[in-house]
Amino acid sequence: MVFTSTSWKLKAIARRVLPPSLRRVLKHRLGKNRNTGQDIPVSSNFEVIKDEVSSEFLHGWQDRSVAERQHAAFVPLLQQMHEGNPREDFAAVAKAVQMTALKNPLIVEVGCGSGWNFEVLTHLLKRPVRYIGLDYSFAMTGLGKRCYPNTQFVVGDATALPLREEACDILLSGTVLMHVLGYREAIRESRRVTRKWCIFHTVPVLQKRSTTLLRKSAYGQPVIEVIFNEEELLDLIEQNGLILRHVLSSLPYNLEEVLQEVSKTYTYICEVV
Numbered sequence: 001m002v003f004t005s006t007s008w009k010l011k012a013i014a015r016r017v018l019p020p021s022l023r024r025v026l027k028h029r030l031g032k033n034r035n036t037g038q039d040i041p042v043s044s045n046f047e048v049i050k051d052e053v054s055s056e057f058l059h060g061w062q063d064r065s066v067a068e069r070q071h072a073a074f075v076p077l078l079q080q081m082h083e084g085n086p087r088e089d090f091a092a093v094a095k096a097v098q099m100t101a102l103k104n105p106l107i108v109e110v111g112c113g114s115g116w117n118f119e120v121l122t123h124l125l126k127r128p129v130r131y132i133g134l135d136y137s138f139a140m141t142g143l144g145k146r147c148y149p150n151t152q153f154v155v156g157d158a159t160a161l162p163l164r165e166e167a168c169d170i171l172l173s174g175t176v177l178m179h180v181l182g183y184r185e186a187i188r189e190s191r192r193v194t195r196k197w198c199i200f201h202t203v204p205v206l207q208k209r210s211t212t213l214l215r216k217s218a219y220g221q222p223v224i225e226v227i228f229n230e231e232e233l234l235d236l237i238e239q240n241g242l243i244l245r246h247v248l249s250s251l252p253y254n255l256e257e258v259l260q261e262v263s264k265t266y267t268y269i270c271e272v273v
């Protein structure tokens with residue numbers, strides 16, 4: 001938290017007191033933008049996959065550059081939240097945890113990136129949060145440990161979680177189901193390691209088309225994306241012994257141009273039966 005907000009405060013001060021020419025020189029000298037790739041789009045080059053998925057698309061998120069770029073992209077969003085204007089997905093994840101009505105749950109977030117949802121939950125719920133972040137990228141969890149030194153981070157794959165049965169109260173699948181080819185296993189694993197609730201956060205869905213695989217570039221690296229037929233997704237959730245209790249709208253994500261059908265994202269709050 002200190003890490004992100006401090007760098008933003010410094011930037012704001014620099015913007016106020018330094019002339020643009022000097023700011024540019026300093027930026028270059030200090031290498032500020034070397035790896036943030038601010039000119040590289042978060043998402044681009046969407047294409048429906050009709051053949052085999054080549055393995056490079058399964059490891060794009062593990063590239064070190066992605067961790068740094070993703071982290072940099074979220075710094076202003078966190079700042080915005082601290083100024084009282086949380087983005088839709090931040091608001092949804094906090095509301096989802098609140099809706100479980102658990103007093104002091106242990107939350108494991110799968111696909112945690114550099115762990116900003118820990119900051120989001122602590123800030124929006126206005127209380128300390130028991131949280132463990134898990135990601136399959138060493139670079140993401142490393143960055144998480146640096147940003148939130150008192151929080152635990154673990155490296156692991158969503159399809160084979162390195163956790164015992166019923167290890168947590170809430171398994172938060174953090175905008176990750178859409179990036180996992182083995183999403184069936186990921187749902188099964190989510191259910192296995194939670195005692196009470198699974199939150200499938202910011203899942204892109206459509207209504208008519210069956211579940212569709214896309215490839216795209218995320219922060220400059222090749223990744224896959226699963227856009228779920230909502231009925232198929234809800235069947236899978238039910239087959240794994242979970243009951244859908246609440247649904248919240250999350251971030252707008254309309255890929256109509258690629259899918260010829262409107263897509264949206266929702267956060268599904270499911271209880272263990």
Ligand SMILES: C[S@@+](CC[C@H](N)C(=O)[O-])C[C@H]1O[C@@H](n2cnc3c(N)ncnc32)[C@H](O)[C@@H]1O
Nearest residue numbers: 061111112113135136137157158174175176179
């Ligand atoms: C879009 S980011 C989501 C970050 C954050 N949880 C959020 O809700 O905004 C997806 C994250 O999932 C991670 N990820 C992708 N595939 C994964 C897998 N198979 N197992 C664990 N993490 C994975 C990526 O490294 C990336 O940090």
